[in-house]
Amino acid sequence: MTSDAGYSELIEPYNIRLPHTPAVVVIPITTQHVQDAVVCAAQAKLKVQAKSGGHSYANFASGGKDGSMMISLSSFTDVSVDSAGIAKVGGGVRLGNMADALAAQGRALSHGTCPGVGIGGHATHGGYGHTSRNWGLAMDAIGKVDVVLANGTALTCSATQNSEIFWGVRGAADSLAIVTNFYLQTRPAPASVTYFEVQLNGVFNTKQTFTNTFLHLQDFARNASVVDSRISFGIYMDKYGSFSPSGAFFGSVSEFNTKIRPEFLRTLPAATNVIVQSYSWYDYLVKVSGRQTIKVPLTGYDEHDNFFAKSLTVPESSGLTSTALGSMYDHIKRGTSADYFIIVNLYGGPGSAINSKTTDFAAYNDRDSLWVVQNYGSTANSIDFINGLNNAVTSAQPQTQFGAYLNYVDPSLDAATAHRVYYGDAVYARLLRLKQQIDPQSVFWNPHAIGA
Ligand SMILES: Cc1cc2nc3c(=O)[nH]c(=O)nc-3n(C[C@H](O)[C@H](O)[C@H](O)COP(=O)(O)OP(=O)(O)OC[C@H]3O[C@@H](n4cnc5c(N)ncnc54)[C@H](O)[C@@H]3O)c2cc1C
Ligand SMILES: *[C@@H]1O[C@H](CO)[C@@H](O)[C@H](O)[C@H]1NC(C)=O
Numbered sequence: 001m002t003s004d005a006g007y008s009e010l011i012e013p014y015n016i017r018l019p020h021t022p023a024v025v026v027i028p029i030t031t032q033h034v035q036d037a038v039v040c041a042a043q044a045k046l047k048v049q050a051k052s053g054g055h056s057y058a059n060f061a062s063g064g065k066d067g068s069m070m071i072s073l074s075s076f077t078d079v080s081v082d083s084a085g086i087a088k089v090g091g092g093v094r095l096g097n098m099a100d101a102l103a104a105q106g107r108a109l110s111h112g113t114c115p116g117v118g119i120g121g122h123a124t125h126g127g128y129g130h131t132s133r134n135w136g137l138a139m140d141a142i143g144k145v146d147v148v149l150a151n152g153t154a155l156t157c158s159a160t161q162n163s164e165i166f167w168g169v170r171g172a173a174d175s176l177a178i179v180t181n182f183y184l185q186t187r188p189a190p191a192s193v194t195y196f197e198v199q200l201n202g203v204f205n206t207k208q209t210f211t212n213t214f215l216h217l218q219d220f221a222r223n224a225s226v227v228d229s230r231i232s233f234g235i236y237m238d239k240y241g242s243f244s245p246s247g248a249f250f251g252s253v254s255e256f257n258t259k260i261r262p263e264f265l266r267t268l269p270a271a272t273n274v275i276v277q278s279y280s281w282y283d284y285l286v287k288v289s290g291r292q293t294i295k296v297p298l299t300g301y302d303e304h305d306n307f308f309a310k311s312l313t314v315p316e317s318s319g320l321t322s323t324a325l326g327s328m329y330d331h332i333k334r335g336t337s338a339d340y341f342i343i344v345n346l347y348g349g350p351g352s353a354i355n356s357k358t359t360d361f362a363a364y365n366d367r368d369s370l371w372v373v374q375n376y377g378s379t380a381n382s383i384d385f386i387n388g389l390n391n392a393v394t395s396a397q398p399q400t401q402f403g404a405y406l407n408y409v410d411p412s413l414d415a416a417t418a419h420r421v422y423y424g425d426a427v428y429a430r431l432l433r434l435k436q437q438i439d440p441q442s443v444f445w446n447p448h449a450i451g452a
């Protein structure tokens with residue numbers, strides 16, 4: 001309850017810009033506790049959200065409004081691997097602890113880089129890393145889930161058991177069920193991964209330099225003579241003039257340097273710094289985490305930011321046009337006092353495992369993007385600038401249907417817009433039918449919930 005010791009720490013979100021005050025926080029130890037909590041909430045007419053890592057950009061884990069029930073899965077911390085390489089992962093496990101436990105058994109999964117992010121939100125709404133063009137999204141490794149439904153029933157769902165719920169949970173778990181355990185198909189950890197990072201100089205000096213640089217990287221990303229599923233990268237840009245592609249290659253340093261690097265850098269402005277280095281799987285995880293360790297304490301996690309972010313999924317069919325890039329450049333040059341960064345991650349291109357699936361596989365619409373763009377303003381006064389960045393691109397490319405990435409949930413969207421940009425009409429209609437069937441009272445609710 002709100003007056004209890006520890007309440008304020010329990011509800012503290014990653015994004016402190018959006019504090020919400022749940023009516024009650026439940027910390028279940030068993031599946032039966034989760035079932036009882038959900039039944040109790042429905043009787044009391046409280047809305048429910050699960051909390052895994054608490055990294056929702058919109059703080060939906062504490063309900064996305066005041067007065068909800070937050071069910072913290074902090075005790076669901078199992079990670080075990082069976083002889084077929086299937087990992088049972090509790091719904092509250094953070095990615096760093098998952099990767100650490102898997103690596104100890106020589107196993108690996110594809111997922112994002114931040115160790116504190118929870119598997120619960122991440123894998124049920126996508127889950128991208130520079131391993132994803134090769135191995136798919138975190139979501140794509142889910143073979144089975146144990147869930148608790150809105151009426152308190154506990155079920156197991158897979159492609160053959162409760163398959164419609166299984167489809168929906170992978171994309172809209174926040175609206176449909178609480179996943180208590182994931183069963184994930186792991187892979188052998190590779191002996192090594194090639195990490196590469198390039199800092200380019202003077203990209204923002206002129207509009208033409210910026211546009212040509214990006215368009216070359218876009219041509220590269222689509223060029224099957226150099227790109228296959230083994231490579232991925234993202235481009236980091238910020239207020240201070242950084243323009244830095246970095247990524248992973250599942251091949252040797254020498255293959256990267258001889259086959260890929262010349263085309264990658266061809267025509268680009270001079271690089272101040274080019275790093276191409278082989279890492280063991282574990283050291284790669286630590287490297288991309290940006291921290292000393294990927295292990296995360298089980299209690300007392302205390303990393304936060306105060307931010308507003310928006311995303312754009314850019315269809316493979318159009319990519320970004322030079323007009324849109326020029327418009328983005330003009331907006332960047334208008335500037336802001338706030339700190340911000342932009343990360344443009346490669347999802348598509350030749351051989352992408354992400355785009356080899358369709359919306360029949362899971363309730364996840366983003367299977368045809370070339371890029372996913374994230375515009376992230378580090379302080380609250382960046383909101384106009386970040387909105388402007390998104391608009392600069394979309395208004396300059398009006399014929400293109402841009403979407404948004406579910407894991408970068410944008411609290412400024414109204415529910416109807418959120419449904420359209422995250423799911424598209426067909427996936428949303430199918431989710432709505434499922435929601436009406438298994439949660440007609442909308443027990444699982446946040447401002448973007450199915451049916452909201
Ligand atoms: C610093 C940082 C780095 C990031 N890096 C990446 C990245 O590299 N790649 C990437 O793809 N994304 C990345 N993200 C985005 C991240 O994937 C999402 O914010 C993700 O949804 C967070 O999951 P969570 O469990 O920590 O969040 P939570 O806030 O706990 O949950 C998010 C939503 O999922 C629901 N939910 C959580 N657990 C369950 C469950 N077990 N069952 C049902 N519903 C559940 C919650 O109710 C809530 O609606 C990053 C985010 C941050 C803040
Ligand atoms: C693709 O890469 C090859 C090899 O470097 C290069 O010769 C060719 O011009 C590239 N194609 C495009 C469209 O950039």
Ligand SMILES: *[C@@H]1O[C@H](CO)[C@@H](O)[C@H](O)[C@H]1NC(C)=O
Nearest residue numbers: 149150151152153437438439
């Ligand atoms: C709970 O909901 C599920 C899904 O709608 C349904 O199959 C099941 O019969 C319900 N259980 C009870 C006890 O009502």
